Amino acid sequence: MSVQDTPSAAEDERYSPRTAAELLLRAAHEHPDNGIGCLDDDPEAAPYTMRYPQLLSEATRLLHALRARGARPGRPVVLLLEQPRNFLPALWACLLGALTACPLTPLRGDPERWAAQLHHVAALLDDPLVLTTPELRAQMPAEVRLDVADLTELATGDIPRLSGDVVARPEDLALLVLTSGSTGTAKAVQLTHANLVASMRAKAEAHGAGPADITFNWVSYDHVAAVLEGHLLPVATGATQLHMPPHAVLADPVVFLRALSAHRVTATFTPNFLLGLINTRFGAGPLDDGLDLSHVHRIISGGEANPVATGKRFLELLAPHGLARTALWPAFGMTETCAGSLYNCEFPGADADGEFAAVGRAVTGLEVRIADPATGATPPAGTPGEVWLRGPMVTTGYYRDAAATAAALTPEGWLRTGDLGLLEDGRLTLAGRGKDSIIVNGVNYYSHDLESVLTEVEGVAPSFVAAFPVRPSGSDTEQLAVLFAATVVNEELPHAVARVRDRVVAHWGFRPAVILPLPRSEFSKTSLGKVQRGVLRARWEAGSYTAREQEVAALLAETAGGHSDPQGPTETALAEIYAELFGLTAISATAGFFDLGGTSLDVLRLARTVRARLGVELAVLDVLRAPSARELARLIDAPSRAGVAYDPVVTLQAGGEGTPLFCVHPGVGEVLVFVNLAKHFAGERPFHALRARGFNPGEKPFGSFTEMTRSYVAAIRRVQPHGPYALAGYSFGAAVAFEIAKVLEADGERVAFLGSFNLPPHIKYRMEELDFVETAVNLAMFLGLVDADEAGRLPRRLRSLPKTEQIATLLDSAPPGRLAQLDLDLPRLSAWADLAHGLTSLGRTYHPTGQVRAMTVFCADPLRGTRHDWVEKELRRWDEHTREDARYVDVPGEHYTMIGPRHVHAFAALLRAELARAFPVNALDPGATR
Incomplete structure (x- = not known):
């Protein structure tokens, strides 16, 4: 069929392409003003253009040259071409002439791998013709023997008449795409013309794609998403398409956004990692104010897992530049399914509660089922299984690899993807990849x-x-x-x-x-x-x-100070326990518990193990104050461990020349919550935590807010006699830190940094809501004994019970093993609940007065209500108590999770930035003296 013979839609509404070649014929006939734009490194420069009729002509000329050079149906043509203006005409020459194209990217930076890759391709494809440029030919490993054709020499001569040249049939092999495994095991996925046409039809419907689209691709052509999602789909719809070399985007991810803006792109594809790079780039400073992303309809993101937090952050950061809240579509596809075959058009609304976004719903014609990978049976509802796919866009198998084909395709035509997932209401969520699993x-x-x-x-x-x-x-x-x-x-x-x-x-x-x-x-x-x-x-x-x-x-x-062998029975026993906890064969007696990777849970595991083996009751504070086996052994072997004076300061991290940071405990009184946060400041500044009185035997809890404040001020000044000071408090502790700052400033000292971790100044109203039961339940939630939903239901159930049974019920509610992790029993949890209740009672009498110089408020999601209302109606009341404008910093997570394992890394980075503002690097920092 020639371009002159192609019927228009008006002439024959039933016309539908059956081969990929006919897609280009139709685009050239019906959309002759649209085509391809090739960008270089500058995303805002005018592109080199090649309209669809020109692409068809160039491909026809090259097809004749390839035939003269020995190309024929059945002999693969390897396209070792990087630039769009070279690769795309060569691809279409193959598709028009029923030649099988195999895209390949050079591995310039790794000659050994490149040679292995070419050896593998030569053997797998059985003497293919390699089409490349003179520059790449000169760089190819000399030891690999291949039949190489020079594109520059072939792409000359008159353009012959097209008629009679389009000989491809639907069942003919159109593409061989190498999988991304190691070069010695890469398979070649077979995609027929029928596969490609079925896929394009389904994609166009799912995307709502049409000739008015402007698409953008930056991915190299050895990846199926670039060839099919980035090129063949806009050909199928007659849309305008732009292409840019990968290095430009990878060198500066903002180039991706500038290209979308400058050329009014409506659709593009990118893997999730680029979204993460763009999010990080926002942290380095504002982007161009001129960015306009209002025309972007869809950004397809596939090729790897899509964390919900990354996608939501991306949308939030780009919303001021006009990007629609619905523009990001997580997707799933494989080379074996002609790239994207499931799309999540409901992100982020339908994925708010997940860690990873669903990959969405299948395109028309694709069947999805979840199967037991061993038996093929359908697992019970809600149980993950292997994702199986079947449809006209699914590969016929792997080229010259019957064993791999049999392993991947069932006799009924189902493709076993190797991915694990759940299918709910037609929506697929991946749960992992079997072949990328680690079994521990x-x-x-x-x-x-x-x-x-x-x-x-x-x-x-x-x-x-x-x-x-x-x-x-x-x-x-x-x-x-x-x-x-x-x-x-x-x-x-x-x-x-x-x-x-x-x-x-x-x-x-x-x-x-x-x-x-x-x-x-x-x-x-x-x-x-x-x-x-x-x-x-x-x-x-x-x-x-x-x-x-x-x-x-x-x-x-x-x-860590080198290795020191343990000495004496106690030190030796402790070193053995440390080695077991951290999975090491030997350990230095001077290695710090937290330097070895100890967590707050490990402290409790250590205490439990020491009790079982040495018969010694080890307090949490003992480990915090004596973190190495040597220091702890001295403490244990001391003649008397009783009667140690109460000192609220617990040093979680001692190194660094910066001004020490003092953090006041939350309402539960304990400081273990700061352990992981303190690690982020190792070598930068000492990190001290203030622990409530009443945990150790014989200690009397504080009787008033004033007594607590005075005790903490005195302890801080013993460690750091003079300012400038850095203070912060988590939740309840923020009010205490505010009072400490007032006392220090009244004494003529400078408080350079004061931080509130998500607490407003007026806490009495919240404290008045917390009777003993509410306080105990909150403590249980803080310790992970109950979840938030259960915490909401428990108080009504507990109030009718005696106090001892209340605590016992909380213990019974804990997940299996959690109490052992925390080393908790009825007496310990009861004592802790009493102490927390006492602190809550002090808070009921607290009314903030006076002002401090300044404060930074770290704003997380509240216990109830929206973050916006929490910040505007509650947290911003700190403005009444600061002489300078308070700073409000959004942090990820909720009140109870903001410095927990999931969010502590982000929180630490934000806290470090605020400390840097308060203590510039080039400023005199006398507070470093301890």
């Missing part, structure tokens, strides 16, 4: 889940993280390895390693066996920017990183 002690964990969390950690380069399983010699279970690219210098690496370790512990509950910072150059990536875990794992298992591991271990040991 019989439990499956998923790499993408952890990697998305670790990219938020300070000191970790976003999108340069790999988590994979390892099995050390002699181990009976898999263990976790985390490799990451650091954004800090060598001196700061120990802190970055510690933060990664702490985040893994907080997120998954166990420590990695390997944490290794590597140069960015070691992180092999796919063209879509996904780290190739398999390559890194193979290198680690081959011992390629042994020298680097030794170097990092020496650096960590140096930071």
Whole structure:
């Protein structure tokens, strides 16, 4: 069929393309003024344009040249071409002439991998014709023997008549797309013309796509999303499309936004990691005021998991630039399904409660089912299973690989994706990837889940993280390895390693066996920017990183002060307990408990183990004040441990030259809540917590707010005699910190920083709501014994019970194992509830008066109501009590979770920024003297 022979829609409403070739014929005939724009590095420059009739002509000329060069149906043509103006005509030459195209991207920075890639392609495709440019041909590894054709030499001569050249049939093989596995095992996915046409028809319907669209693609062409979502779909709809080389966007993610704005783009595709980079870029300063994203209808985001928080933050940050709240569509697709095949058009509204966004609903023609991966049976409702897909856009199999095809496709035509998911009301949510799982002690964990969390950690380069399983010699279970690219210098690496370790512990509950910072150059990536875990794992298992591991271990040991063998029976026993807790074979007697990665839960585990083995009742405060095995042994072996004077100051982090930060406890009186926050300031500034009186035997709780304030002021001045001071309080503690600041300022001292962690000045009204039952239930929720829903129901049930039964009921409500983790029993929880109730009673009498110089208020979601009302009607009342304008800083999370494991990293970064404002680096900082 020639372009002259193609019927218009008006001439034949029943006309429907059957091959990919006919898609271009129709676009050239019906939308001759639309076509392709090729951008270079400047997103706002005028593009090089190629309208669809011109694309058709260039492809026809190249098809004749390829045939003369030996290309024929059945012999794959490898397209080693990077620039759109080269790649796209070559692709269409293949599609028009029933030649099978195989896109490939050069691996310039890794000659060894590039050679392995080409060797594999040559063997798999059985002597393909490789079409490339003279520049790339000169750089190809010389040891690989391939039949290489020069595009520059072929793309010359007259344009022949098209008629008779379009010979493709629906069943013909159109594309071979290599999977993103390691080069030695990459498979070639077969996509027929019928697959492509069915996919384009379904995508266009799902997107609401049409010729008025302007699309934008920056992904390289070896990725199926670039070829199909970024190019073939706008051809199928007759839309205008723009293409830009990947390096321009990866070098500066704002280029992506500037391109959307400058060219009034309506639709684009990008993986989630770019959204994260853009979110991070906003933190470095404001973007161009001229950005206009009001015309963007959809940003398809697939290729990796989409954390809800990342997507919501992206939409919030770009809303002032006109981006619609509904513009981000998480999606799912595979090379085997012609890229995107499920789209979540209901984000973020339908995903508010999830950690990862659903991938949405299937396009027309695609069937989805959830199956038991072992039996193929449908699992019970609500149980995750393997996602199986079937439809006309699904591959026929893998090229020359019958075993892989049989493993992936059932006899009934279902594609086994390897992804685990849940299907509810036609909406698919992924629960992990079977082949990317890490099995530790019989439990499956998923790499993408952890990697998305670790990219938020300070000191970790976003999108340069790999988590994979390892099995050390002699181990009976898999263990976790985390490799990451650091954004800090060598001196700061120990802190970055510690933060990664702490985040893994907080997120998954166990420590990695390997944490290794590597140069960015070691992180092999796919063209879509996904780290190739398999390559890194193979290198680690081959011992390629042994020298680097030794170097990092020496650096960590140096930071910890070297190794010191334990001495004496108590010290030796404690060192053995420490080693067991942290999964180490040996431990230095001088290594600090928290420097080793100890968490607040580990403190309680340590106390329980010491009680069982040494018969010693260890208080939490003992570990906080004597964190190493040596210091703790001296404390335990002291002639008498009774009668120690009460000191509210607990030093959670002693190092650093910055002004010390003193944080006052929340209403539960304990300071364990600050342990993970304090780690973020290691080596920067001392971090002290103020603990309520009444936890230790014989201690009498405070009798008044004034007594508590005076006690804390005296303790602070013993540690730091003079200002400037840095003070903060969490919840109830913010009111106490405010009173401490008033006393210090009245004494002529300067309080350079005062922070309220989500507490308004007027607390008596909330305190008056809290009787003993409410206080005990809140304590139970704070400790994770009950969830928020249960906490709302319990008070009515408990009030009719005697006090002892109230506490016993809370203990009975705890999840299995939680009480053991916390080392809690009836007497301990009862005493803690009494102490918390006493602090609540003090709060009922508190009425804020007077003013301090300034305050920073960290604003999280309130216990009830909206954040907006909470900030405007409650928290902003601090303006009445500050001589300068108070600062209000939004932080992620809710009142009880704002400095918990999920949000502490973001909170620490915001707190650090506020401290930097109060204590500029070049300013004299006499408060560092302790």
